[in-house]
Amino acid sequence: xxxxxxxxxxxxxxxxxxxxxxxxxxxxxxxxxxxxxxxxxxxxxxxxxxxxxxxxxxxxxxxxxxxxxxxxxxxxxxxxxxxxxxxxxxxxxxxxxxxxxxxxxxxxxxxxxxxxxxxxxxxxxxxxxxxxxxxxxxxxxxxxxxxxxxxxxxxxxxxxxxxxxxxxxxxxxxxxxxxxxxxxxxxxxxxxxxxxxxxxxxxxxxxxxxxxxxxxxxxxxxxxxxxxxxxxxxxxxxxxxxxxxxxxxxxxxxxxxxxxxxxxxxxxxxxxxxxxxxxxxxxxxxxxxxxxxxxxxxxxxxxxxxxxxxxxxxxxxxxxxxxxxxxxxxxxxxxxxxxxxxx
Amino acid sequence: xxxxxxxxxxxxxxxxxxxxxxxxxxxxxxxxxxxxxxxxxxxxxxxxxxxxxxxxxxxxxxxxxxxxxxxxxxxxxxxxxxxxxxxxxxxxxxxxxxxxxxxxxxxxxxxxxxxxxxxxxxxxxxxxxxxxxxxxxxxxxxxxxxxxxxxxxxxxxxxxxxxxxxxxxxxxxxxxxxxxxxxxxxxxxxxxxxxxxxxxxxxxxxxxxxxxxxxxxxxxxxxxxxxxxxxxxxxxxxxxxxxxxxxxxxxxxxxxxxxxxxxxxxxxxxxxxxxxxxxxxxxxxxxxxxxxxxxxxxxxxxxxxxxxxxxxxxxxxxxxxxxxxxxxxxxxxxxxxxxxxxx
Numbered sequence: 001x002x003x004x005x006x007x008x009x010x011x012x013x014x015x016x017x018x019x020x021x022x023x024x025x026x027x028x029x030x031x032x033x034x035x036x037x038x039x040x041x042x043x044x045x046x047x048x049x050x051x052x053x054x055x056x057x058x059x060x061x062x063x064x065x066x067x068x069x070x071x072x073x074x075x076x077x078x079x080x081x082x083x084x085x086x087x088x089x090x091x092x093x094x095x096x097x098x099x100x101x102x103x104x105x106x107x108x109x110x111x112x113x114x115x116x117x118x119x120x121x122x123x124x125x126x127x128x129x130x131x132x133x134x135x136x137x138x139x140x141x142x143x144x145x146x147x148x149x150x151x152x153x154x155x156x157x158x159x160x161x162x163x164x165x166x167x168x169x170x171x172x173x174x175x176x177x178x179x180x181x182x183x184x185x186x187x188x189x190x191x192x193x194x195x196x197x198x199x200x201x202x203x204x205x206x207x208x209x210x211x212x213x214x215x216x217x218x219x220x221x222x223x224x225x226x227x228x229x230x231x232x233x234x235x236x237x238x239x240x241x242x243x244x245x246x247x248x249x250x251x252x253x254x255x256x257x258x259x260x261x262x263x264x265x266x267x268x269x270x271x272x273x274x275x276x277x278x279x280x281x282x283x284x285x286x287x288x289x290x291x292x293x294x295x296x297x298x299x300x301x302x303x304x305x306x307x308x309x310x311x312x313x314x315x316x317x318x319x320x321x322x323x324x325x326x327x328x329x330x331x332x333x334x335x336x337x338x339x340x341x342x343x
Numbered sequence: 344x345x346x347x348x349x350x351x352x353x354x355x356x357x358x359x360x361x362x363x364x365x366x367x368x369x370x371x372x373x374x375x376x377x378x379x380x381x382x383x384x385x386x387x388x389x390x391x392x393x394x395x396x397x398x399x400x401x402x403x404x405x406x407x408x409x410x411x412x413x414x415x416x417x418x419x420x421x422x423x424x425x426x427x428x429x430x431x432x433x434x435x436x437x438x439x440x441x442x443x444x445x446x447x448x449x450x451x452x453x454x455x456x457x458x459x460x461x462x463x464x465x466x467x468x469x470x471x472x473x474x475x476x477x478x479x480x481x482x483x484x485x486x487x488x489x490x491x492x493x494x495x496x497x498x499x500x501x502x503x504x505x506x507x508x509x510x511x512x513x514x515x516x517x518x519x520x521x522x523x524x525x526x527x528x529x530x531x532x533x534x535x536x537x538x539x540x541x542x543x544x545x546x547x548x549x550x551x552x553x554x555x556x557x558x559x560x561x562x563x564x565x566x567x568x569x570x571x572x573x574x575x576x577x578x579x580x581x582x583x584x585x586x587x588x589x590x591x592x593x594x595x596x597x598x599x600x601x602x603x604x605x606x607x608x609x610x611x612x613x614x615x616x617x618x619x620x621x622x623x624x625x626x627x628x629x630x631x632x633x634x635x636x637x638x639x640x641x642x643x644x645x646x647x648x649x650x651x652x653x654x655x656x657x658x659x660x661x662x663x664x665x666x667x668x669x670x671x672x673x674x675x676x677x678x679x680x681x682x683x684x685x686x
Contacts, residue, residue, distance in 0.1 A: 160665050162630050169634030212606045212628045212661075214645060244587070246608040263555045265589040285555045287505050291512030302557060318555075322503050 005137050007068040007314060011200060011237035011257050013279045015311035019304060019341035020067035021334055022139070024241075025320035026060040027072040029090060030327060033059050043088040044080075047073050053124035054131050061136055064330050068137050068200070071128060071193075073121060075143030075204060078185055079152050081117040083110040090323070092157075099155025101167070103174040111181055115188050125196040137199030142190050144205035144242075145182035145227075146220035149175070161210045168219055175219065183223040187230045194236050202239040202260070203227060209244025209262075216242075221250055228255040239281060243319065252277045263318025267306040279312035284333070286317045289325045293332055300336040315341070348480050350411040350657060354543060354580035354600050356622045358654035362647060362684035363410035364677055365482070367584075368663035369403040370415040372433060373670060376402050386431040387423075390416050396467035397474050404479055407673050411480050411543070414471060414536075416464060418486030418547055421528055422495050424460040426453040433666070435500075442498025444510070446517040454524055458531050468539040480542030485533050487548035487585075488525035488570075489563035492518070504553045511562055518562065526566040530573045537579050545582040545603070546570060552587025552605075559585075564593055571598040582624060586662065595620045606661025610649040622655035627676070629660045632668045636675055643679040658684070 006020040028034060034056060038046065046052045056072040076094050080086040087095045100106060128138055143151075153164040168175040190201045208220055220242070228238055241260025242251060251259050252274035261270050261282035271280060288299045300315075307313040315337045321330070349363040371377060377399055381389065389395045399415040419437050423429040430438045443449060464483075471481055486494075496507040511518040533544045551563055563585070571581055584603025585594060594602050595617035604613050604625035614623060631642045643658075650656040658680045664673070 160630065162633055162665055162667065165628070165630035166633040169631065169638050209607065212642075213609045214642075215628070244607060247612060264552065264587060266556045269590060285508070285558070287503065287508035288512065290505055290509040295512050299555075299557075322505055324505065 005067065005199075007137050008199060008237060010312060010314050011239065011279050013257075013276075013312040017342065019307075019313050019315050019337055021315035021337045022066040022068040022070065023060070023064070023321050023330065023333075024070075024317055026064065026066055026070060026330075027056045028321065029323035030321055030325040030330065031059055031063060032327070033063065043074070043090060044086070047077060048120045050120060050124040050127045053120075054128040057124075057128045057138070058131055061132070063327065065334055066136070068139055069128065069132060070139040070141060070202070071121070071125060071198070073124070073141070075141070075148060076151060077118060077121065078114065078142070078148060078182070078189060079109075081110075081114045082185070083108070084152065094151060095156045096152060097155075099163075100149075100152045100178065103171070103177070106174055106178045106181065109181060111185065114185050115192060118189060118192070121189075122192055122196040125193055125198055129197040138197065139200045139202055139239075140190065140193035140196075140198035141202040141204060142186045142193075144203050144208070144220060145179045145186060145223040146211075147205050147207045148182050148186075149178050150207040150210075152178070161207070164207075165210075165215075168215075179219065179223050183226045186227050190227070190231055194231070194233060198236065200237040200239060201231075201233075202241060203256075205240070205242040208242035213246055216245060217250060221254075225254055237279075241281070248274050258314065260316070261318065267303065267313075268308060271307065276310075276312070279314065280307060281314040281316050283316070283318040286319055286322050286325070289317075289321065289329045289333065291329075293329075296329060296333055297336050297340075300333060301340050304337070304341055348410065348542075350480050351542060351580060353655060353657050354582065354622050356600075356619075356655040360685065362650075362656050362658050362680055364658035364680045365409040365411040365413065366403070366407070366664050366673065366676075367413075367660055369407065369409055369413060369673075370399045371664065372666035373664055373668040373673065374402055374406060375670070376406065386417070386433060387429070390420060391463045393463060393467040393470045396463075397471040400467075400471045400481070401474055404475070406670065408677055409479070411482055412471065412475060413482040413484060413545070414464070414468060414541070416467070416484070418484070418491060419494060420461060420464065421457065421485070421491060421525070421532060422452075424453075424457045425528070426451075427495065437494060437499070439495060439498045442506075443492075443495045443521065446514070446520070449517055449521045449524070452524060454528065457528050458535060461532060461535070464532075465535055465539040468536055468541055472540040481540065482543045482545055482582075483533065483536035483539075483541035484545040484547060485529045485536075487546050487551070487563060488522045488529060488566040489554075490548050490550045491525050491529075492521050493550040493553075495521070504550070508553075508558075511558075522562065522566050526569045529570050533570070533574055537574070537576060541579065543580045543582060544574075544576075545584060546599075548583070548585040551585035556589055559588060560593060564597075568597055580622075584624070591617050601657065603659070604661065608661075610646065610656075611651060614650065619653075619655070622657065623650060624657040624659050626659070626661040629662055629665050629668070632660075632664065632672045632676065634672075636672075639672060639676055640679050640683075643676060644683050647680070647684055 053072045238256040239258040258279040263285040396415045581599040582601040601622040606628040
């Protein structure tokens with residue numbers, strides 16, 4: 001059963017017979033089977049229809065054979081459930097037509113019924129668990145409050161993130177109010193996912209990467225910490241992936257089990273920096289999957305060797321898989337991890 | 344005279360009476376005087392006309408009162424001088440109409456006369472030195488081979504940099520050939536700038552930020568190292584700014600004087616990591632200049648305190664100044680650095 005799976009045991013820092021692997025955004029556009037489904041249904045419809053979400057979630061398990069499934073969804077379903085109008089066009093990135101720019105808008109967020117409006121996610125979790133039937137564990141996820149707020153305030157992709165940062169610097173009280181609302185929603189949301197059957201949960205803080213260490217602590221880490229402290233995880237591992245941070249020392253103090261690491265870091269250095277207090281997940285450069293097989297194998301070996309001996313490594317990319325990635329290279333990566341880590 | 348300036352002494356790690364400051368992209372769009380000139384002349388014309396380039400270089404010295412000038416130019420003048428057609432539209436970012444995708448194109452780069460086609464830069468250096476008349480030192484700069492190659496191969500802005508990375512992974516020999524051509528050109532170019540009178544030179548490696556540690560070493564650091572080894576610097580400080588790297592240990596072994604640090608790092612940690620072997624330059628988050636004055640002051644103090652006591656700190660932003668930055672906030676930053684670092 002999945003509770004004793006390689007993936008769960010590695011999350012808990014246990015020694016495993018080989019290194020488990022899953023891939024961020026593994027249920028996505030690089031799979032022809034996914035693209036075929038998406039020709040019939042748009043992105044939000046696919047998220048909101050448990051039959052579709054569960055089918056998409058399972059595609060990479062069948063095709064790529066990863067050691068964990070991650071529920072097909074999007075981090076922005078939370079602000080959408082709070083009443084913000086969201087357009088999700090994968091080629092353009094997400095767009096909120098009325099981004100948050102004032103305390104009035106924050107006060108108008110529909111926070112009372114957020115969780116019940118996200119019931120489709122819990123239905124998808126249950127349906128996926130049935131379909132998986134114990135083959136591999138199921139990961140549920142959420143954006144961090146900071147990353148969600150960044151999208152909600154910027155409204156669309158940004159190069160310099162000057163709108164969100166001007167907002168937090170000029171209206172820190174409003175910013176903290178928004179972040180606390182989001183932190184409470186994320187606790188409720190991840191708790192409901194755990195209660196619905198998720199075997200692990202991951203908090204994505206993609207936009208940790210744009211903050212100075214002091215701002216990261218004030219505007220992001222504080223709220224991730226609140227979430228970890230308030231989840232009744234019942235032994236379900238919590239993974240925190242803060243992309244682009246300069247140091248992992250503060251993250252190592254979180255009540256979580258695993259830290260995700262992006263590909264610009266050396267796993268050996270991160271492991272030493274935090275004295276092995278957390279399991280680590282990562283960290284192959286996603287573009288290596290465009291390389292010839294020898295390079296994929298060599299880089300896989302490098303990542304495994306960098307983590308080194310002992311339990312507590314979950315192989316993954318250092319960020320989400322890119323949509324033009326050849327499927328056979330992903331399959332080859334999974335084979336390489338299996339073979340090289342069992343030696 | 345500028346040779347004994349605060350800035351030069353700080354680059355050499357000497358204790359100074361206060362911390363010098365200059366600002367990456369200080370001669371640029373946030374200045375109304377710059378925008379007024381640019382209404383009359385396009386970007387490349389401004390770079391290529393020594394009268395204009397020198398006038399623009401001096402604008403921030405008059406208006407913001409920084410402790411060093413940096414020659415107004417662009418890193419992409421090198422590939423342009425090699426015959427690549429370049430469009431520089433500041434709102435869109437640079438575009439090469441025929442990006443490099445084959446060894447044939449690399450072999451066709453016009454490398455024989457590159458330096459003589461860049462003579463306008465040397466004329467601008469001489470004219471600026473005359474106009475500065477010793478007020479502050481003049482910094483010349485170049486892109487690193489890796490960063491130049493990234494622009495030349497991608498051809499325009501990228502989100503995932505899959506084109507350049509696919510190129511180096513699939514055609515490593517061609518990639519190394521291109522990088523070596525660029526490294527030789529950068530040596531020539533920076534040498535000519537030093538010989539024309541620049542008081543310091545900076546190598547910008549913006550796209551260090553997209554590489555894994557192993558790829559950074561192979562595709563970028565190796566060539567920066569070659570440049571530092573081959574420059575006859577005659578005591579002119581060399582500054583290397585590799586944005587977004589996970590570690591500074593390898594950079595500390597370069598034959599350079601100063602390492603630039605982006606704003607996601609704690610200066611105290613970088614200083615400890617490299618055991619103080621280099622002076623450090625940085626690292627205020629550029630968006631802090633959109634904050635109220637109290638926040639600007641507080642963050643300035645934090646950066647100064649993070650570096651700590653002793654010489655060898657050059658205050659700067661952690662990346663280029665943003666074009667919508669209010670000028671009065673830049674002036675206030677300079678005042679804060681002067682006041683707080685003289686205490």
